[in-house]
Amino acid sequence: MDEEDPVAATQQDLSSAPTPVVNGRTKRRSRWPLEFYRSGIGKKWVMAVSGVMLLGYVLFHMLGNLKVYFGAEDLNHYGEWLRELLVPFFPRTVTLWLLRIGLTAAFFLHIHAAYSLTRMNRRATPERYAGGRDYVAANFASRSMRWTGIIVGLYVLFHLADLTWGTANPGYVRGDTYNNLVNSFERWPVAIIYIVANLALGIHIFHGTWSLFQSLGLNNPRFNEWRTTFARGFAALVTVGNLTFPVSVLAGVIEEEPRVREQVQCETGVAPPDLDCAAFEDVEG
Amino acid sequence: MSKTLNLTLKVWRQARAASPGALEIYDVRDISEDMSFLEMLDILNDRLSGEGKEPIAFEHDCREGICGSCGMMINGQAHGPQRGTATCQLHMRKFADGDTIVVEPWRAAAFPVVKDLVVNRSSLDRIVEAGGYITVSAGAAPEANLTPVPKDASDAAFDAAACIGCGACVAACPNSAGQLFTAAKLMHLNLLPQGQPERWQRAENMVDTMEEYFGSCTNHGECEEACPKSISIDYIALMNKDYIKAKRKNRKLSGQR
Ligand code: HEM
Ligand code: FES
Numbered sequence: 383m384d385e386e387d388p389v390a391a392t393q394q395d396l397s398s399a400p401t402p403v404v405n406g407r408t409k410r411r412s413r414w415p416l417e418f419y420r421s422g423i424g425k426k427w428v429m430a431v432s433g434v435m436l437l438g439y440v441l442f443h444m445l446g447n448l449k450v451y452f453g454a455e456d457l458n459h460y461g462e463w464l465r466e467l468l469v470p471f472f473p474r475t476v477t478l479w480l481l482r483i484g485l486t487a488a489f490f491l492h493i494h495a496a497y498s499l500t501r502m503n504r505r506a507t508p509e510r511y512a513g514g515r516d517y518v519a520a521n522f523a524s525r526s527m528r529w530t531g532i533i534v535g536l537y538v539l540f541h542l543a544d545l546t547w548g549t550a551n552p553g554y555v556r557g558d559t560y561n562n563l564v565n566s567f568e569r570w571p572v573a574i575i576y577i578v579a580n581l582a583l584g585i586h587i588f589h590g591t592w593s594l595f596q597s598l599g600l601n602n603p604r605f606n607e608w609r610t611t612f613a614r615g616f617a618a619l620v621t622v623g624n625l626t627f628p629v630s631v632l633a634g635v636i637e638e639e640p641r642v643r644e645q646v647q648c649e650t651g652v653a654p655p656d657l658d659c660a661a662f663e664d665v666e667g
Numbered sequence: 668m669s670k671t672l673n674l675t676l677k678v679w680r681q682a683r684a685a686s687p688g689a690l691e692i693y694d695v696r697d698i699s700e701d702m703s704f705l706e707m708l709d710i711l712n713d714r715l716s717g718e719g720k721e722p723i724a725f726e727h728d729c730r731e732g733i734c735g736s737c738g739m740m741i742n743g744q745a746h747g748p749q750r751g752t753a754t755c756q757l758h759m760r761k762f763a764d765g766d767t768i769v770v771e772p773w774r775a776a777a778f779p780v781v782k783d784l785v786v787n788r789s790s791l792d793r794i795v796e797a798g799g800y801i802t803v804s805a806g807a808a809p810e811a812n813l814t815p816v817p818k819d820a821s822d823a824a825f826d827a828a829a830c831i832g833c834g835a836c837v838a839a840c841p842n843s844a845g846q847l848f849t850a851a852k853l854m855h856l857n858l859l860p861q862g863q864p865e866r867w868q869r870a871e872n873m874v875d876t877m878e879e880y881f882g883s884c885t886n887h888g889e890c891e892e893a894c895p896k897s898i899s900i901d902y903i904a905l906m907n908k909d910y911i912k913a914k915r916k917n918r919k920l921s922g923q924r
Contacts, residue, residue, distance in 0.1 A: 388682070388721055392782050395684045401789040401880070404776045408875040418914045422883035423874060423907055499883040506776050506843035506882030512690050513677065513769030516743035519888035520841060527885065593886040599908025601901050 404505055422502060423597075425495040430594035432488035432495075437587060437616070439485055444623040447563075451630075454560035454642040461559045489538070496531060523589035530586035537579035544572065558646040564638050567631035576628045584621030591616050672698045672759060675767040676711065678723055681780050684787075688780065690769065700760035704747060705730060705737060707759055708770075724783040730755040732895060735831030738838065739784045740771040745835035745893035753833060753895040773834050775843035777880035788834050790880040791848060795832075797876035798869035799852045801861050820858045827855035829896040839893030842882035847890035849877040850902035857909055867920065870913035874906065 411417065418424035446464075449457045467477035523530075540550060544566055548554030553565045567573045591613035595601065630636045648659035673696045681688025698707050705727050712722035726736040732753040739754055741747035747757045762768065770784065778786040816824075827850070836847035853873050856862030862869070884903060891900045 391683055392724065395781050399684065399779070399781060399787045399789070401793055402777060402779050402787070404790075404880045405878060408878055414914060414918055418911075421875065421910075421914075422878050423910050424914070426883065426907070427911055499885075502878075503842040503844075503882040503885075506880075507774070507841070508776050509774050511740060511743060511771055511774055512679065513740070513771055514743050515841075516748075517841075517887075517889060518744065518839075518892040521887075524885065524887045525841065589886075596884075596886045596900065596904045597907060599904050599906075599911060601904030601908070606901065 405502060422499060425499050426597040428491055429495040429499075430597035432492040433590050433594050435485065435488040436492065437591065440583065440587070440620050440624075441616075444620050447627060448623065450560060450563065450627065450636055454558075454639040457560040457563075458558060458642065458646065461557070489535075493531075493535060496528065500528060521589070523585045524593075527586060527589055530582040533579055533582040534586055537575065537582075540575065541579075555643060555646055555650075555652065557650050558643050561638055561640075561643045563627070564631055564636055567628045568638075570632065573628035573632055577625060580621055580624045583624075584617045587620065588613050588617035670700045670760075670764075672700060672762060672764045672766070674698060674707075674762065674765070677767065677769045678783070679771045679780075680723070680783055681772075682721075682782065684779055684781055688783075690771075698759050700758065702759045703730070703755055704741065704757040704759065705755050724781075724785050726785050727755060732756045733831055735833035735895075738773055738833040738835050740769075740773065740838060742769055745773070745839040746833075746895050750892060751895060751897040753831070756895070773838035775834075775837050775881070777843065777845070778834060778837065786834070788832070790845070791832050791834060793880070794845065794849050794873055794876050795852055797872040798865065799856070799873065801856060802865060803861075814860050816860055820860075824855045824858040827851040827858070827898060827902050830855075830894075830898055831896060833895060835893040835895060836890035836898075837881060839889040840882065840884075841887060841889065842885055844884045844890075845877045845881035846884040846903045846906070847894060847898060847900065849873055850900075850906035851898050853909070854902045854905050857905075866909070867913040867916045870906070870909040871917055874910045 408421065412420075419428060446460055447457075449460045464478055465475045469477075472480075517525075543550040545551065545559075545562055548556065548562070551562060551566050554562055567576065592609050595609050627636075644653070644657055645662045647653040647657060648662050653659050673694070676693045676695055677690040678693060679688055680691045693711055695707065695711050698710065702710075705725070708723060708725060715722045725739060728734040728736045730737070732755060735753070737754040738746060741754065741757070746752060746754045747761065749757050749761055772778075772780050772784045773786045773788075777790040778788055781787050830848060830851035832848065832852075834848070837843055837845050840846075853870060856869060857866050886900070886903075888900055891898065
């Protein structure tokens with residue numbers, strides 16, 4: 383018995399080989415939305431639905447911002463319109479807040495699902511191929527989703543601090559969207575962060591826009607071949623549109639409008655003492 | 668005379684499930700390009716046996732692409748570089764003289780190595796046990812025309828039923844997801860009239876069982892390329908659709924909310 387008999391050893395391994403435990407038993411029986419979300423397919427569904435909400439947001443966000451090319455009054459007026467959505471049915475800013483709450487919820491659900499599915503995938507793939515992999519279908523976008531997602535997520539926080547809360551933007555004046563934006567992009571590190579983040583977003587939504595059809599089970603020979611084209615077009619539209627903003631500011635196509643800034647300061651009661659607000663009242667009258 | 672090849676093989680050798688493994692290098696000479704990949708391994712194994720060494724363990728049975736037992740990772744691709752074939756159908760003419768070929772077992776938490784290139788794929792059996800059947804009382808075969816099947820449904824079901832359960836989809840998936848196998852086994856029944864009575868229980872049970880062992884699909888599409896039967900990832904979308912519906916329907920069917 384000094385040397386082990388290889389045949390007997392293999393037979394022993396085979397007969398005693400149980401099916402390995404990887405993720406553990408699927409937890410069942412609770413309220414159905416919870417039960418559904420506990421499954422991987424349920425999480426992908428939530429990811430896709432929250433992804434669609436975020437896609438809608440990035441599209442309209444880009445389209446709305448194109449008003450920057452019509453001038454400061456147009457863009458600021460658009461900002462005001464957002465605050466007055468559905469007035470008088472809702473009081474001012476209520477609709478905007480509802481949208482914000484919905485988007486925040488979508489954002490966190492999207493990240494939670496991504497996190498928990500990534501954990502599940504790590505459990506399922508403990509070992510890499512020693513000789514490496516030769517990918518045939520997986521592309522850069524599909525394989526970098528977690529990284530592009532993290533870049534976009536961090537960027538969103540910075541973007542809010544920069545242009546919504548103003549904490550990362552020294553010359554920030556609430557209500558003067560136009561000049562805040564121009565001020566911000568005139569600092570070239572900010573412009574570069576913006577460009578990198580939007581390229582990451584473009585890559586993320588290219589795979590995401592294709593992937594979501596599969597996750598939602600939207601599959602039909604009539605439109606299957608259009609899904610990739612649609613994903614390309616959508617990602618390109620949003621990315622190119624967004625990238626024009628910092629480029630235009632740096633190229634001097636969009637410039638600061640101090641008069642508009644002063645007017646906003648006067649109207650919102652934050653004018654510095656040396657500013658003569660009477661001039662604007664004349665214009666109004 | 669057909670051409671012959673001299674090759675360097677790097678093969679994963681692992682004596683037992685619990686022992687460590689490593690790639691070992693073998694030179695093989697005068698391999699006919701008309702041989703299959705498995706025949707090439709047979710030649711090497713003959714030589715190893717003759718030298719008193721342990722031959723390389725690999726699974727095989729039909730050697731014609733229908734049993735699904737011969738899966739192995741060849742140069743980082745499941746079943747090797749040729750699309751739509753199993754390893755046993757891969758000819759050596761797909762390689763060039765002087766090539767180095769890396770041969771590894773499937774890797775996934777759900778597929779532990781038993782020995783060398785042989786893995787334990789019983790997790791796939793668990794999925795089929797959970798619903799990959801229809802319940803009918805056995806007896807004389809019914810008259811075939813009693814259950815008309817729409818042509819499209821029968822074609823789609825047939826394409827899914829081509830699955831030989833080899834596990835290449837899992838092996839090729841960067842997430843080790845079992846989606847393509849499960850979708851094929853689920854949808855070939857769910858598309859047919861005979862599969863309707865148990866359709867929603869089947870969807871829920873098979874998917875829930877799959878998720879005990881495998882990762883989650885991120886729609887890379889590697890599985891479809893690796894599949895020796897070229898089963899489309901369209902079935903994964905159909906499975907997702909059925910599972911989403913099933914989660915609600917099964918509660919209604921059992922009188923719950
Ligand atoms: C505005 C921001 C975002 C948009 C528009 C967006 C959009 C999408 C879409 C449409 C999908 C596809 C869903 C599916 O396949 O079912 C997706 C997937 C994903 N997202 Fe996002 N996402 C955003 C932000 C984020 C953030 C902040 C993270 C994480 C930190 C993230 C991580 C992921 C991951 C890991 C996937 C999974 C990839 C896959 O399954 O292939 N995303 N995203
Ligand atoms: S040996 Fe049967 S499929 Fe290859």
